[in-house]
Amino acid sequence: MRIGVHDKKKLKSKTKTPVLQSGDEEEVASTKPVGLDFSGNLIETIYAPHMKSVADAQAEKYAEELLSYEEAMAAWNASHGEEETETVNPDAPTEPKINSYLFGTAESREEMLAILSETSQVFTSAGKGAAAWKVHANAAKFERQLDEKYGVFRPFITEHPEIEIFIRGVQRKYSRGEYSPFREETPIDTKTSIIILFIMHRNGVKMENMVLAVLFLLVGLQPWALVALVILGRQQLNARKRKKIAGWLADEVKTVKPYYADAKNDKEKHDILRKPVGTPISDDDFKTPEVEGEETYDTIIVGSGPDTMYTAALLSRTGRTVAVLSPDLDASGCRSLSETNGLNEKNRKVYKDIPFDVNSTNVAHIGRQQRLLVPALCTESDAQGGIRFSRIGTEADGFTSDIVSILGMGVDNRKDSHPFILRAGGVSNIAIDTATYLGDGWPDDEGVGNSTAAGYLASCTGVNASASDFYVSKLLPENMKGAKKNSAYQEASVRYASAFLDQMLPLNAHVRSLMAGIGMKGENLAPSKTSMAVHVTNACAQISPEGFSYPIGGPRALCHALASVIEQNGGKVFTSVKLKEFLFHETEEMKSKEEVKSTKTDGADPSKPRCTGVKLADGRIISVGDDDDSSVISMLGFIETFIFYMPDEIRVKYGIPSGVPALAERRPLIHFLVGLDGTSEDLSITGADWYRLPNASLALDEMDPNTGAVKQGLIGAQVIDFNEEEDDETKLEEVEGEDTGTKRDKRSKAGVAPKKKTRRNKFEVGQSWMKVSFPSAKDPSWESRHGSKSTCVITIEADDNYVQQFESAPQIFSNTKYGNDVHAYTTEKVTADLLATFPQLKDKIDFMSMIGPIRKGLSHTPLRYAVKGLKPETPYPGLYMGGADLTVGDSFSAAMVGGWMAANAVLKYSFIDHLYLEKNITNDIKQFLASPRTNGEEDVAVPFAMKKSDELPQSAESSKEE
CATH class of the missing domain: 1.20.58 (Methane Monooxygenase Hydroxylase; Chain G, domain 1)
Incomplete structure (x- = not known):
């Protein structure tokens, strides 16, 4: 054997013997299984x-x-x-x-x-x-x-x-995690992302886009995940948009017949308009208290006028049973001779059925307004319920809607005045007229040119573009308002109009006075005391291309159509209702507390009692119950609702809406109803409203002889109370910084002190604020309904002979006792003023009767728009506010928007509905309302002969079809 090589044969031949094997064991293993025999078969x-x-x-x-x-x-x-x-x-x-x-x-x-x-x-x-x-x-x-x-x-x-x-x-x-919706690392570092988000917020990027940016930059969401999230969110939003919200009480929108469906001819249609809107409340109505839980009505609306009826009609469409309680004899807001005394039998018989439109129902931007009215008016035969509108004025006068007389404007003598005619045609016509009569620059083909008036009105249009966002924000929770950047309209609302006028119109004091007059015709309030938001709203209404329009048949025809919708849906309109107070239900737990100190300013406060109805002067109770869907809406204004019609013990214990104590009531008005013998053509009168505006009187500008600098004077200086100027500025700072609405007025209505006056407010011929309107001249159907009789309404502010202002929180006016001599003296001065302005009316006056003083809500100061409590939903569950106090006074369109806001608040639309879906009560009614069936002929409520020159432009006419 060689060294290092194994002998394989010997290795193979060797037998390996197990170490532990005993000698007696068999060499071959047994084939028998040990233990149990397991098999898979x-x-x-x-x-x-x-x-x-x-x-x-x-x-x-x-x-x-x-x-x-x-x-x-x-x-x-x-x-x-x-x-x-x-x-x-x-x-x-x-x-x-x-x-x-x-x-x-x-x-x-x-x-x-x-x-x-x-x-x-x-x-x-x-x-x-x-x-x-x-x-x-x-x-x-x-x-x-x-x-x-x-x-x-x-x-x-x-x-x-x-x-x-x-x-x-x-x-x-x-x-394996390769498709995770989140990135391992964000695309950029956190500090840079925060800076980018801050810049986006400062530039007014919408909230939904801000959320997506946060998810991408900070959270690290994948792009495909963002797309999937947007698609899913859009699907959910669209599904919500197609559904009715919980506030709706009906499965479908009921189709109604027109209010004149039973009229067989034109005369019968005209006869309907001779009757007031609504049914006088009788002694048998609500005589027996209703059983709790079985109330006839689930919604009560207190007020009069088209805005009240419009709100009730919208809510009726959603399945609610609405009771309208009107303090007036006519729920349309019109006045009649049955409310006056001292007329002879002849005049009373002739003018018995003739309505006097004391509110001057002038409608700007008629196409937009008709679209807003469709959901409330639509019947089975006409989208507008048969209601039509006619342009105020004639082609000969350029469809003039207003005539303003301002002391010192357009003349050399500051004590004189010359009327300035405001025609239809938008900014261009006003710019041309200011250049012609007031020495302003001329506009160019593009619209502005050298015209300071056109530039100012264009700026107002830009600010007014965000007005709807501002008013819709009153329906949103407070925490959602902070997420959005303040709109230009909101910024302007808490600033004085005089600052804008002086800055944008520094050179021509005459143009400055005209713009001040256009911006504030309805209240005798100087620009240095007026919110710029009111000026913006009124200026944009004045530049409506088609001018102003008027409902054919007057506000009575419009309100008859709305009342028909209410009654066909189970509701009713009661008139001559003498209201004593609103009713509130206190639980035993609430009664045990001496005073409820609540800091909640967002929506209804559950710690406050629920409003369950109203109590009449004779003790009768009209209740809607304690159900969450029940509601009481006051269109009377914040002063009347919370100061005059809220029980003292409730107001003292629970307080009033935030910020309201800082506000002031505007001076009440007095209306003179004048019956004229003759038609509009006979008397040479038009539908234009005439105003004398001392609050816009010419400013006395001074020039420094050394420097040449112009020191601008005060517009409307004669109506400014200089002792209050600093107080108003202080109040505005308090409201903007620390809300004064948490203070409560624990004094009763009688426990207030008279306000110290620096000068006595008296009506003076040729100087005091005054408005003259001819409602009969605005209505093309008037002559066919009332013959050769015309109407005139003169409106003045109630002077200190009739009212007295008190140092209270809020500041209010109280009526004073006056004798027949005061009434006769005022009537004499007003008559002289009327004939001095319209001398053709001499010997044509059949009678003149006075109505008032009438409360007109809050004054249009910046404080009104700064407080948080001025919104539809009050701190008291079940109690809502509507009407012009929420928007702008002396404006038909603004009052309707105030009613629209109240209806949306009652149905509890969310911020998602308003901000992202444009889902609201009117859009939902349009979505679920059946289209009218027409036979090719126009179904008109009030027959009339329309002159070709009076027809609405195509833009307005097209809205009828919508």
Whole structure:
């Protein structure tokens, strides 16, 4: 053997002996199993032996029975004759039946064993088809899984297996975390992301875009995940937009008939308008208190006028049963001679059914307003409920809607005035007229040019573009308001108009006075005391291209149409309602507390009692119950609601809305109803409203002789109370910084001190604020309904002979007692003023009757727009506010928006609905309201003969179809 090489043969020949092997053990291992015999073939080990033993037992039993039968048969044959054995005898032994035994024969037993053997071999034998049953079972399972996984798409995926491969690959990657919606690292560092987000917020980026930016920059969401999130969110929002919200109480919007459906001819249609809107409340109405939970009405609206009726009609469309409680004889807000005294029988008979529109229902931007009215007015035959509008003025006067007379403007003598005509045609016509009569620059083809008036009005238009956002924000929670940047309109609302006028119109004091007059015609308030928001709203209304329009048939026709919608939906309009107070339900827990100190300023406060109805002067109660869907809406204004009609104990204990104590009531008005003998043509009167505006009197600008700098004077200086100028600025700073609304006025209505006056407010001929309107001249159907009689309404501010202002929080006016001599003296001065302005009316006056003083809500100061509590939802659950106090006074459109806001608050639309879906009560009613069925003819409520020159422009007419 060589060194290093093993002898393989010797190694192989050596036998290895186990170390622990004993000498007595067998060298070959036993083939017998140790312990139990386990096998995976259950048929061979369990079922086959058991089945074989059962078969053997049955065969043996059958054999025994067969032998017993043969022995019994042999014995029976032996005992009976041959003839009996050949016939069938029931007493003979019965032969056992082979069918009673499953394995009675050898063939059946062998067949069973053969089947078991073949089946057993499937599980045990080796070879190509050894486990075919498993293949078939897995195939069946796979087929079932495919059906469950792909469903109807299975044939397509089967034909294209690459799709399944792709899907499985995606699933594997997802299981490994490769498709996570989050990135491992954000695209940029956190500091940079925060800076970018801050810049986006400062630039007014919408909230939804800010949220997506946060998810991408800070959270690190993948782009595809952002897209999927947007798609999913949009689907959810669209689904919500198509549904009714919880505040709706009806499954569908009921289709109604027009209020004149029973009128057979034009005369009967005209006769309807001779009747006031609504039904006078009788002694039998609400005489018996209603059972709690079974109230007739679920909504009460207190007020008069188109805004009140509009709010009620909208809520009626949603399935609510509305009761309108009007303090006036006519729910339309019109006045009549039945409210006056001292008229002779002849005039009372002639003017008995003639309405006086004291509110001057002038409508700007008529196309936009008609679209807002459609959901409330629509009937089965007309989208506008038969109501039509006519332009104020004529083609000859340029469709003049207003005439303003301002002391010092357009003349050399500051004590004189010259009327300035405001025509339709938008900014261009006003700019041309200011250039012609006031020495302003001329506009160019693009609109502005050298015209300072056109530039100012264009700026007002830009600010007014965000007005709707500001008023909609009053419906949003306070925490959502902070998420949005303040709009330009909101910024202007808390600033004085004089600052804007002086800055934008520094050189021409005459143009400055005109713009001040256009901005504030309805209240005798100087620009240095007026919110710029009011100026913006009124200026944009004045530049309406088609001018102002008036409902044909007056506000009575409009309110008759709205009342019909209310009543056909189960509601009712009550008039001459003498209201005593609003009712509130205090729980026992609330009564046990002496004073509720709540800091909640966002929506209704559950710690305050719920408003459940109203109590009348005679003690009757009209209730809507304690249900969450019940509501009471006050269109009377914040002063009347919370100071005059809220129980003293409730107001003292629970307080009033935040910020309201810092506000002031505007001076009440007095209306003079004048009956004129003659038609509009006979009297040479038009539908234009005439104003004298001392609050816009010419400012006395001074020039420094040394520097040449111009020191601008105060516009309307004669109506400014200089002792209050600093106080107003201080109050505004308090409201903007620290809300004064948490203070409560614990004094009763009688426990206030008279305000110290620096000068006495008296009506002076030729100087005091005054408005003259001719409602009959605005209505083209008037002459066909009332013949040769015309109406005139003169409005003045109630001077200190009629009202007295008190030092209270809020500041309010109280009526004073006056004698017939004061009334006669005022009437004499007003008559002289009227005839000095309209001398053609001399000897044409049939009568003049005074109505008032009438409260007109809050003054239009910046404080009014700065406080947080001026919104539809009050701190008292179930009590809502509506009307002009929420928007702008002396404006038909603004009052309607105030009613629209109240209706949306009652239905509890969310901020998502308002901000992202444009979902509100009017859009929802349009969505669910059936379109009117027309037969090709126009269904008009008030027949009239429209002159071609009076027709609305196409932009306004097209809104009728919408």
